Amino acid sequence: MPSAKIAVIEGDGIGKEVVPEGVKVVEAAARVFGIDLTWDHLDWGCDHHARLGRMMPENGLDRIAGHDAIFLGAIGWPTVSDVESLWTLLMPIRRNFQQYVNLRPVRLFDGVASPLARPGAIDFYIVRENNEGEYSEVGGRMFPDTDQEMVIQDTVLTRFGCDRVMKFAFELARKRKRRLTSATKSNGIIHTMPFWDERFRAVAGDFPDIATEQYHIDILTAHFVRRPSSFDVVVASNLFGDILSDLGPAVTGTIGIAPSANLNPERRFPSMFEPVHGSAPDIAGKNIANPIGQIWSGAMMLEHLGAKDAAGAIVAAIERVLASGENLTPDMGGNASTTALGQAIADAV
Amino acid sequence: MPSAKIAVIEGDGIGKEVVPEGVKVVEAAARVFGIDLTWDHLDWGCDHHARLGRMMPENGLDRIAGHDAIFLGAIGWPTVSDVESLWTLLMPIRRNFQQYVNLRPVRLFDGVASPLARPGAIDFYIVRENNEGEYSEVGGRMFPDTDQEMVIQDTVLTRFGCDRVMKFAFELARKRKRRLTSATKSNGIIHTMPFWDERFRAVAGDFPDIATEQYHIDILTAHFVRRPSSFDVVVASNLFGDILSDLGPAVTGTIGIAPSANLNPERRFPSMFEPVHGSAPDIAGKNIANPIGQIWSGAMMLEHLGAKDAAGAIVAAIERVLASGENLTPDMGGNASTTALGQAIADAV
Ligand SMILES: CC(C)[C@H](C(=O)O)[C@@H](O)C(=O)O
Ligand SMILES: CC(C)[C@H](C(=O)O)[C@@H](O)C(=O)O
Numbered sequence: 001m002p003s004a005k006i007a008v009i010e011g012d013g014i015g016k017e018v019v020p021e022g023v024k025v026v027e028a029a030a031r032v033f034g035i036d037l038t039w040d041h042l043d044w045g046c047d048h049h050a051r052l053g054r055m056m057p058e059n060g061l062d063r064i065a066g067h068d069a070i071f072l073g074a075i076g077w078p079t080v081s082d083v084e085s086l087w088t089l090l091m092p093i094r095r096n097f098q099q100y101v102n103l104r105p106v107r108l109f110d111g112v113a114s115p116l117a118r119p120g121a122i123d124f125y126i127v128r129e130n131n132e133g134e135y136s137e138v139g140g141r142m143f144p145d146t147d148q149e150m151v152i153q154d155t156v157l158t159r160f161g162c163d164r165v166m167k168f169a170f171e172l173a174r175k176r177k178r179r180l181t182s183a184t185k186s187n188g189i190i191h192t193m194p195f196w197d198e199r200f201r202a203v204a205g206d207f208p209d210i211a212t213e214q215y216h217i218d219i220l221t222a223h224f225v226r227r228p229s230s231f232d233v234v235v236a237s238n239l240f241g242d243i244l245s246d247l248g249p250a251v252t253g254t255i256g257i258a259p260s261a262n263l264n265p266e267r268r269f270p271s272m273f274e275p276v277h278g279s280a281p282d283i284a285g286k287n288i289a290n291p292i293g294q295i296w297s298g299a300m301m302l303e304h305l306g307a308k309d310a311a312g313a314i315v316a317a318i319e320r321v322l323a324s325g326e327n328l329t330p331d332m333g334g335n336a337s338t339t340a341l342g343q344a345i346a347d348a349v
Numbered sequence: 350m351p352s353a354k355i356a357v358i359e360g361d362g363i364g365k366e367v368v369p370e371g372v373k374v375v376e377a378a379a380r381v382f383g384i385d386l387t388w389d390h391l392d393w394g395c396d397h398h399a400r401l402g403r404m405m406p407e408n409g410l411d412r413i414a415g416h417d418a419i420f421l422g423a424i425g426w427p428t429v430s431d432v433e434s435l436w437t438l439l440m441p442i443r444r445n446f447q448q449y450v451n452l453r454p455v456r457l458f459d460g461v462a463s464p465l466a467r468p469g470a471i472d473f474y475i476v477r478e479n480n481e482g483e484y485s486e487v488g489g490r491m492f493p494d495t496d497q498e499m500v501i502q503d504t505v506l507t508r509f510g511c512d513r514v515m516k517f518a519f520e521l522a523r524k525r526k527r528r529l530t531s532a533t534k535s536n537g538i539i540h541t542m543p544f545w546d547e548r549f550r551a552v553a554g555d556f557p558d559i560a561t562e563q564y565h566i567d568i569l570t571a572h573f574v575r576r577p578s579s580f581d582v583v584v585a586s587n588l589f590g591d592i593l594s595d596l597g598p599a600v601t602g603t604i605g606i607a608p609s610a611n612l613n614p615e616r617r618f619p620s621m622f623e624p625v626h627g628s629a630p631d632i633a634g635k636n637i638a639n640p641i642g643q644i645w646s647g648a649m650m651l652e653h654l655g656a657k658d659a660a661g662a663i664v665a666a667i668e669r670v671l672a673s674g675e676n677l678t679p680d681m682g683g684n685a686s687t688t689a690l691g692q693a694i695a696d697a698v
Contacts, residue, residue, distance in 0.1 A: 081543075082536035083535065083536070083539050086536055087539065114466075115574055116464055116465060116466060117462075117463075134538060135538065136539075137539060138501075139503075139539065139540035140540055147508060148507075148508070148509075149507065149544075150505065150507040150508065152487075152540060152541070153540040153542075154503055154504075155488075155504065156499065156500075156501050157500050159495075159499065160496065160497075185591075186432070187425065187431035187627075188435065188483075188484055189484065189502060189588070190432050190485075190486060190488065190502065191488035191490065191500045191501060191502040192488070192501070194431075218591045218595035218596075219604070221570060221596040222598070223599075225574060225596065225600060239534070239538070242534075242537065242567045243566055247570040247596075249571070250571030250572075250574045251574060255568070255571055278536075
């Protein structure tokens with residue numbers, strides 16, 4: 001019987017509500033397909049910070065390094081500054097474990113109302129660079145508390161970093177409809193984005209069978225609204241991928257269902273699976289958060305662990321429950337609870 | 350009789366097609382309201398570059414500095430790299446003339462089909478910081494042509510630059526529904542965006558009558574799609590404003606109608622008025638581009654020049670022509686030409 005050891009970090013806010021549903025559904029699928037999962041629960045996050053002054057223990061990364069995967073809810077709570085909470089937990093995991101691909105599917109399901117008048121079939125992937133780019137520690141502040149105060153933030157792109165994520169995106173497109181869109185802004189941003197385009201052209205040379213297109217991020221957001229059906233795989237820098245992966249799910253009805261996989265494709269380090277949404281303090285504690293983003297992230301985790309059938313069973317269960325129109329959470333126009341929707345999907349598995 | 354001297358730069362691509370329509374309509378309004386306009390046509394752009402090796406003459410800025418306003422079409426053509434064409438013409442004008450506010454209205458007109466199922470009334474302004482931020486010359490490349498190749502781009506925010514554009518946005522909100530939304534990304538971008546939030550809070554202190562909200566740029570794009578009716582004024586950094594001001598008009602049907610005003614509010618330097626769309630090489634030369642972005646920019650120019658009635662007459666004419674459903678260009682579902690639509694609006698004025 002195949003087995004895997006999973007580090008679970010519920011984190012903050014609705015993370016604590018959706019993770020148990022994710023675990024429940026993944027466990028259900030694991031039982032059906034005879035997979036032996038060990039769940040190692042870690043109480044890291046802003047509560048941990050309140051008690052111990054840090055988001056995770058000093059040796060936190062070591063403690064999860066030996067796991068096969070990390071199953072994360074959401075990080076962030078008003079008691080800790082965002083920069084601190086995210087850059088001492090989420091970002092170190094993404095960076096240190098070289099999870100340089102953030103893979104985010106965008107799909108319109110039957111039963112979920114899109115805000116668009118004529119959405120058509122929507123089914124594409126965003127491949128977000130997840131280790132460098134606009135997210136960096138480099139920069140600082142000068143002349144604090146004076147009228148001359150200023151801050152600088154460095155965006156850093158490397159050939160190594162661009163090429164590896166682009167290669168992943170081309171390979172994914174090759175398994176799909178062989179169309180890859182690159183998000184750029186080389187008409188306005190001088191040093192980094194023309195380089196991004198250069199690397200995109202260079203890597204494309206190895207994939208002559210993939211049709212490519214490039215759009216500036218501003219107009220690309222317009223295309224997401226006007227022709228979301230036309231995308232297959234979209235590759236983007238860290239920030240642009242972050243933006244597009246909220247916009248894409250919004251166009252399909254709710255970001256509550258959007259999952260993500262922070263992948264270390266070489267499997268040298270554990271990969272991490274988390275919903276696209278955050279800790280949502282405004283709805284936390286009410287048992288109304290949509291658990292599908294977390295559950296679908298669980299399916300991506302099983303797929304990454306080699307349990308393709310179990311992963312497929314979860315996605316099929318999500319599809320069936322959504323199509324039934326029953327047990328939908330408020331963000332999808334229903335009035336079911338987080339636990340009711342989670343249970344319905346577990347039952348459907 | 351009030352008078353003004355305007356520098357006209359058609360620029361490239363569809364700029365050459367929409368600017369004449371803009372001039373035609375603005376002239377029509379000027380005649381009705383007794384305003385004496387002098388149009389100083391400058392053949393700057395990529396053709397100028399082909400002939401003379403530069404986008405504009407060396408003393409270009411001096412040549413337009415004495416004008417009351419600049420009426421620009423679009424810049425950029427495949428024969429010149431984007432970085433060169435934009436950073437030797439558009440950007441120097443925005444920067445040197447301290448056009449630090451890029452004001453971009455977003456409005457859903459009767460007669461234009463929004464891609465949204467239930468759009469509701471949409472009528473808000475984006476106030477984009479236009480002089481600093483993510484658009485900067487600072488940065489560079491190391492280890493070219495090696496596997497270690499990397500690039501760095503500096504985003505620069507100053508207290509001076511943030512405060513003045515935020516103040517403008519608060520003042521605009523005060524003339525409207527007293528609601529201001531700030532676009533940020535302080536949970537992911539360490540040095541600049543937390544500073545943006547700090548300055549927003551500080552400036553907000555002087556405007557206790559304005560209700561404020563702050564959203565991370567990723568989720569804000571989702572809100573643009575899901576509740577565009579709820580915005581009044583949105584203030585954003587250079588890049589975030591760029592993105593939001595394509596997305597907003599896309600949600601209202603077409604970015605072809607979106608105008609912009611690059612304002613130097615102190616009027617020390619001329620302000621510049623240009624559509625949000627670019628030179629659109631794919632449809633250039635076909636007489637099918639939507640001239641409304643340019644025409645509406647002309648109305649914003651008249652308003653800035655103090656001719657409020659003439660500006661209002663143009664917007665009313667645009668409204669009437671759109672509502673009639675006649676003379677619409679292909680981007681709005683019609684089959685009229687650029688010139689036919691421009692003429693219809695001029696006649697309606
Ligand atoms: C052409 C480009 C540099 C420009 C910008 O990004 O400012 C355009 O997109 C705009 O919105 O005016
Ligand atoms: C919480 C935040 C730092 C994070 C990001 O920007 O990466 C989130 O928005 C995401 O998309 O995973």
